Amino acid sequence: xxxxxxxxxxxxxxxxxxxxxxxxxxxxxxxxxxxxxxxxxxxxxxxxxxxxxxxxxxxxxxxxxxxxxxxxxxxxxxxxxxxxxxxxxxxxxxxxxxxxxxxxxxxxxxxxxxxxxxxxxxxxxxxxxxxxxxxxxxxxxxxxxxxxxxxxxxxxxxxxxxxxxxxxxxxxxxxxxxxxxxxxxxxxxxxxxxxxxxxxxxxxxxxxxxxxxxxxxxxxxxxxxxxxxxxxxxxxxxxxxxxxxxxxxxxxxxxxxxxxxxxxxxxxxxxxxxxxxxxxxxxxxxxxxxxxxxxxxxxxxxxxxxxxxxxxxxxxxxxxxxxxxxxxxxxxxxxxxxxxxxxxxxxxxxxxxxxxxxxxxxxxxxxxxxxxxxxxxxxxxxxxxxxxxxxxxxxxxxxx
Numbered sequence: 001x002x003x004x005x006x007x008x009x010x011x012x013x014x015x016x017x018x019x020x021x022x023x024x025x026x027x028x029x030x031x032x033x034x035x036x037x038x039x040x041x042x043x044x045x046x047x048x049x050x051x052x053x054x055x056x057x058x059x060x061x062x063x064x065x066x067x068x069x070x071x072x073x074x075x076x077x078x079x080x081x082x083x084x085x086x087x088x089x090x091x092x093x094x095x096x097x098x099x100x101x102x103x104x105x106x107x108x109x110x111x112x113x114x115x116x117x118x119x120x121x122x123x124x125x126x127x128x129x130x131x132x133x134x135x136x137x138x139x140x141x142x143x144x145x146x147x148x149x150x151x152x153x154x155x156x157x158x159x160x161x162x163x164x165x166x167x168x169x170x171x172x173x174x175x176x177x178x179x180x181x182x183x184x185x186x187x188x189x190x191x192x193x194x195x196x197x198x199x200x201x202x203x204x205x206x207x208x209x210x211x212x213x214x215x216x217x218x219x220x221x222x223x224x225x226x227x228x229x230x231x232x233x234x235x236x237x238x239x240x241x242x243x244x245x246x247x248x249x250x251x252x253x254x255x256x257x258x259x260x261x262x263x264x265x266x267x268x269x270x271x272x273x274x275x276x277x278x279x280x281x282x283x284x285x286x287x288x289x290x291x292x293x294x295x296x297x298x299x300x301x302x303x304x305x306x307x308x309x310x311x312x313x314x315x316x317x318x319x320x321x322x323x324x325x326x327x328x329x330x331x332x333x334x335x336x337x338x339x340x341x342x343x344x345x346x347x348x349x350x351x352x353x354x355x356x357x358x359x360x361x362x363x364x365x366x367x368x369x370x371x372x373x374x375x376x377x378x379x380x381x382x383x384x385x386x387x388x389x390x391x392x393x394x395x396x397x398x399x400x
Contacts (some may be wrong), residue, residue, distance in 0.1 A: 001387050005337035009275065013267040014285045021263040029228075032259040036266050038203050041229040043269070044182035048216040050206045050223040051262065055191035057255035058206035059124070060087040061226045062165045062187040064252075065219060067153035068093050068121050074169075075115050076106040077189060078125040078344045078356070079167045079364040084126055085169045085345055094119070095354065096347060099361045105129075105233045105298070106312065109137045110364065116145050120158065129172035129182060129298050129341070130308030133174055134186045138164050158213045159186060160200070170310040172198055172205075173276050177304060182207040192261075197275060197310050198268045227255045259267040278378045279309030282385055285313055286374065289389045293351040293400060311341055311378040311400045319399050327395055339373040 033051055041049040052058050059115065068074065070092040076084050078097040087097045098111040105128050114122060125133040136142055142162040151157040166181070168174075169191035174181040182188040182205075192203035208219060225231070230250035236350035268275075283300050290297060296315040316324065322341075331338045345363040346356035358365050374388060 001384065002335040003337060003375055003380070003384050003388060004377075005339055005373075005375050006377050008194050008201075009263070009271075011267070011347070013270065013271065014264045015334060016265040017267045018260055020323065021259045022261075026128055026372065027260050028258050029256045030259045032266060033257050033262040033313065036257075036262040036269070037205070039266065039269055041207065042225075044180040044207055046183050047210060048050070048100055048220050048225075050220055051200075051257040051265075052204050052223075052227050053202055053208065053255045053257055053261075054083075054193070055167070055189045055204035056083040056087060057227065057253070058189035058204045059083070059165065059167060060090055060100050061223055061255075062208075062252075063087060063091045063093070064188060064226050065187075065222060066121065066155055066163055069380055071119065072121045073117060073150070074122045074124060075120060077110055077126055077364075078346055078361040079105060079107075079342060079367060080126045080128070080167065080345065081169075081342055082345065082350070083169070083346065084124055085351070089354075093121070097121075097351075097356055097361070100363045100367055101144050102363050102366075105367055106133050109134060109141065112138075113141045113145070116141070116148060116162065118148050118150055118164055120145075120148070121152065122165050124165050124167055126167045127169075127174060129300075129309070129313055130174050130310035131178035131298050131300060132172045132174050132181055132184075132305045133166070134169060134309070135164070136183075155211065155219075158211050165189070167366075169193075169196070169204075171195070171308050173272060174308040175306045181308075185209070192265060192268075197308055198265065198272055198353075200257065200265040200357045202270070203257050203261045203265065205256070225249050226252045228252075229254055253380060275378045276309060279376060282309075282380060283309050283312060285385055286376075286389065290314060290391060293302060293393065293396065295396065309376065312374045313341055314374060314398055315367065316370050316373050316399060317339075317369045323399055324370055327399065329370075330395045331391060334387075336388055336391060337375060339374045340368070340371055366375075383389075383397040 020326040037049045073094045074088040102109045164185040165187040166185035168188040171181040172190045187208045190205045192200040230252040232247040344359040345351040
């Protein structure tokens with residue numbers, strides 16, 4: 001039995017919708033993208049959503065809307081994928097990394113509070129594995145630090161405090177206190193990459209809570225400018241008879257979503273409730289088998305939150321990196337693909353060059369050195385689940 005780590009779950013529904021897009025003659029940003037945005041906004045409970053070609057683009061466009069740049073500081077966690085942090089570097093702001101908590105993959109909220117200065121404009125928390133972070137604590141922090149906040153543009157001024165722009169790449173469909181992720185932080189960026197729960201092959205969506213004094217249409221229009229070279233009309237508008245002329249408002253980016261990608265997303269979204277249910281079934285079966293052994297797993301479902309069930313992270317107590325890698329190799333010999341989420345940013349060359357040292361992030365390193373991520377996707381059969389559990393338990397017992 002050969003088990004992939006995270007293959008896309010594509011049905012005939014998605015294939016037929018893509019064919020419809022191809023036959024329509026409209027394959028770039030157009031009616032299907034607009035419908036996908038509308039459906040996402042309705043599901044999450046916000047007024048607008050903007051679909052782009054990646055979560056990275058969404059997160060960077062959020063910083064652009066806020067006017068974040070040189071002289072500003074943005075705080076995020078050392079325990080994440082590079083996309084969370086690289087967008088801060090892209091806009092020229094100073095990246096401030098903080099450690100995780102000792103007993104959790106979540107950002108260390110006390111360290112976040114200590115790291116805030118008059119230059120802090122944004123905090124980027126991460127909903128790792130689809131588990132929502134402690135948004136209540138984050139809002140307590142930014143509200144308690146209002147006296148330090150120095151707004152630099154009208155959106156910052158309207159919000160009136162440090163902005164929370166969540167990396168919700170893993171958390172599409174997650175809920176916190178019965179509210180959808182995407183309608184909690186000021187801005188939230190989702191990923192629809194090929195390995196995500198809901199995929200458009202490549203893609204992402206940016207959502208935001210309504211901001212007093214700033215219209216949602218104004219934000220959406222600015223995002224269109226940012227993502228289409230600053231062009232005053234999108235391609236769909238330009239194709240209207242006699243409407244060729246346009247202006248370039250700014251020298252910005254090209255990161256729009258296509259209708260071919262949105263076609264996949266439209267049908268994925270229709271299937272998504274059942275996909276989330278299946279992920280929960282797999283997680284609960286894994287938990288039942290692994291937690292009694294002392295293997296730590298993410299708290300996907302609690303009284304406070306419901307995860308999107310994106311990743312199944314495990315921690316094996318008291319093992320070294322070398323032993324963790326042995327376990328991964330032994331699972332591979334059984335034709336089971338596993339992974340590690342994540343190698344902390346200060347271990348990577350790019351972040352070492354920025355001056356970060358893993359010695360300053362002991363909790364992140366401790367979480368990394370004994371972490372193994374098991375396959376969790378809706379292409380798994382019950383037989384595959386049991387095969388994974390049987391082999392993982394059998395291998396891990398040698399290290400306990």
